[in-house]
Amino acid sequence: MEIRQLNYFIAVAEERHFGRAAKRLHMAQPPLSQQIRQLEEQLGVRLLNRTTRRVELTAAGQELLDRGRQIVNAVGTLRADVYQVGQGAAGVLRVGFSGSATYGVMPPIVRRAKQVLPGLSLNLHGEMLTPAMEAGLRDGTLDAALLRPPIASQEIDYRIVTREPLIVALPSFSALAVDRPVAVHELQDQEFISYPPESVLYRTTAAICRKAGFQPRITQVISETSTMLSFVAAGAGIAIIPASIRALQLEGVVYRDIEQAPEVELAVAWRREDRSALLQSFLDVVGAATKGLPNRAPTAPGSL
DSSP: OOHHHHHHHHHHHHHTSHHHHHHHHTSOHHHHHHHHHHHHHHHTSOOEEEOSSOEEEOHHHHHHHHHHHHHHHHHHHHHHHHHHHHTTSEEEEEEEEOTGGGGTTHHHHHHHHHHHOTEEEEEEEOSOOHHHHHHHHHHTSOSEEEEOSOOOOTTEEEEEEEEEEEEEEEETTOTTOSSSOBOGGGGTTSEEEEOOTTSHHHHHHHHHHHHTTOOOEEEEEOSOHHHHHHHHHTTSOBEEEEGGGGGSOOTTEEEEEBTTOOEEEEEEEEETTOOOHHHHHHHHHHHHHTTTSTTBOOOOSOOO
């Protein structure tokens, strides 16, 4: 049995007339009658009771009509879905991202993806550090990642999407919570709440403190950005974080610029060998979604 034969049969069954069915199918009546006879022979049952004026369905014919409509509709949907996947407009993409990206680039990326790729399902993994995202890309548990360079693996390609300065998050009662930028050396006597040592931000914080002549006194190490800021609000210390985290407003926390603050980069990364249309579509979404953001990095020619 072929889908073509099912379509022929459904037309005859719905029209209850070979002539009208042939007209609907834009074909001659004799070959249509021949196809229905062949279908009955293949199935070994009579599907239609024919008279000179009308066609009536047998019980087997009614069953084939009901089930056949479902099959034809399912095949039509399958064709559309396969086409969408082939064009990179549908499918599932597993995306990791850093905690700070939650408050900067991820909202516009997700909005853009929903608008232009409604068939794309994003399986999102947040609050990840760069080494974990690198490992996920290498072993195939992630398809793309929003992470902070540098990236050690030669198996991974990436493109910078934003650059932003570092700021300091302070308890609202801190003496440094005044309306002016803070110099790094003013943080010398503070207790620091930091991302784990394997993170890019940990290394960047340590480097700017050393440049200012002191070693940061890290008393809390926390992976989750929101938890880190909750500790700041509780007065457990200060945190040096990317400027985009200002979007997270938390009672008891104030944000201040840092004088001559270095910038940190955020990149979209993927496996070098992955040439899928779905990934390319996602990279296009990332590029378009981050285009209007402050401190957006220039887009390199070519996406993959």
